[in-house]
Amino acid sequence: MGTTPPRPAPTIRVERAQTGVRIEKRLLKVLRALADYHDLTLGDLLEGIVLHAFEGKPPFGPASRQRIRELKKIYGFDLDASASHRLVEDNSGGKHDRARR
Secondary structure: OOOOOOOOOOOOOOOOOOOOOOOOHHHHHHHHHHHHHOOOOHHHHHHHHHHHHHOOOOOOOHHHHHHHHHHHHHOOOOOOHHHOOOOOOOOOOOHHHHHHO
């Protein structure tokens, strides 16, 4: 007697909003690469991370955490959770700063 494969979870309809959040440049590169690695959109990846965080659950398993370590090296991303709430914008001549002049 064979086993029946599990049914996929039913989809959930939502309304999404376009947003213009600003995020640290290297962090964004790591997130985009990670989304691509998992064949997700950046928005889907962020939604998953936040939904897991809201429940106090880790969003990534060992293989994904290893991939994140590799991507952080590739993109020179050296921040960790201790940097949270301490990041400030560097307005020392980036393209957004020049546009305001």
